[in-house]
Amino acid sequence: xxxxxxxxxxxxxxxxxxxxxxxxxxxxxxxxxxxxxxxxxxxxxxxxxxxxxxxxxxxxxxxxxxxxxxxxxxxxxxxxxxxxxxxxxxxxxxxxxxxxxxxxxxxxxxxxxxxxxx
Amino acid sequence: xxxxxxxxxxxxxxxxxxxxxxxxxxxxxxxxxxxxxxxxxxxxxxxxxxxxxxxxxxxxxxxxxxxxxxxxxxxxxxxxxxxxxxxxxxxxxxxxxxxxxxxxxxxxxxxxx
Numbered sequence: 001x002x003x004x005x006x007x008x009x010x011x012x013x014x015x016x017x018x019x020x021x022x023x024x025x026x027x028x029x030x031x032x033x034x035x036x037x038x039x040x041x042x043x044x045x046x047x048x049x050x051x052x053x054x055x056x057x058x059x060x061x062x063x064x065x066x067x068x069x070x071x072x073x074x075x076x077x078x079x080x081x082x083x084x085x086x087x088x089x090x091x092x093x094x095x096x097x098x099x100x101x102x103x104x105x106x107x108x109x110x111x112x113x114x115x116x117x118x
Numbered sequence: 119x120x121x122x123x124x125x126x127x128x129x130x131x132x133x134x135x136x137x138x139x140x141x142x143x144x145x146x147x148x149x150x151x152x153x154x155x156x157x158x159x160x161x162x163x164x165x166x167x168x169x170x171x172x173x174x175x176x177x178x179x180x181x182x183x184x185x186x187x188x189x190x191x192x193x194x195x196x197x198x199x200x201x202x203x204x205x206x207x208x209x210x211x212x213x214x215x216x217x218x219x220x221x222x223x224x225x226x227x228x229x230x231x
Contacts (some may be wrong), residue, residue: 040127042208042223050217090161103216104150106167107160
C-alpha cells in the first residue's frame with residue numbers, strides 16, 4: 001500500500017543535540033512538507049519542497065534544516081538552535097496541482113514523530 | 119495573508135445528537151477550503167474539501183460543510199454523531215497558486231455516550 005512512513009515514532013533528545021526525523025513516501029508525490037503540532041496551536045509549516053533539490057522555508061523554519069536529495073525522502077533535522085523542540089512533527093506529501101486549480105493540493109500525512117527534549 | 123479561526127477548542131456532544139464545528143477564514147482572494155480529521159496519536163486525514171462549484175460538500179461518513187462567501191465561513195456539520203467521530207478536526211485554507219496550506223488551531227470533538 002502507498003503511504004508515508006515517519007520514523008522514529010518516539011524520540012528523546014538531550015538539550016544541545018541535533019536529531020533527524022525521517023520521512024519517506026511511495027506515492028510518487030512531487031511535494032513534501034513538514035509541520036509542527038503543539039497543543040492549542042494547530043499545525044505550523046516548517047519547510048516544504050515541491051521538487052527534488054529545492055525547498056522553501058515555512059512559517060517557523062528557524063532551528064530546523066531539511067534536504068530533498070530524492071523524490072521519496074524529505075528528512076528534517078532539529079538542531080540545537082531550536083529553542084523549544086518538544087513537539088509532535090508531521091510529514092505530508094501531495095501532488096502538485098496546476099492550471100485552474102493550482103494550489104489546491106490535498107495533503108497525505110504520515111503518522112507523526114513525537115520528539116521530547118529532556 | 120490568509121488565516122483560519124476555529125473558535126471552539128473543545129466541543130462535547132451526546133451520541134446521536136447533531137454537531138456543528140465552526141470555521142471562519144480570512145483571505146483577500148478566492149479560496150480553497152479543507153477539513154482534516156486527526157484520530158488520537160495519528161496523522162491527519164482529509165475529510166472533505168471545497169475547490170469550486172457547489173457550496174455544499176459532503177464526506178463519505180456523513181459530515182458536510184458549506185462554503186459561505188459572504189460570511190467567510192466553512193462550518194462542518196453532522197446530523198447524528200457516533201462514538202467513532204471522537205477526534206480533533208482542523209479547518210485549513212489556501213488560495214489559487216499558493217502552495218502553503220494554513221491550518222486552524224483545531225476543535226476537539228468528544229462524544230458522550
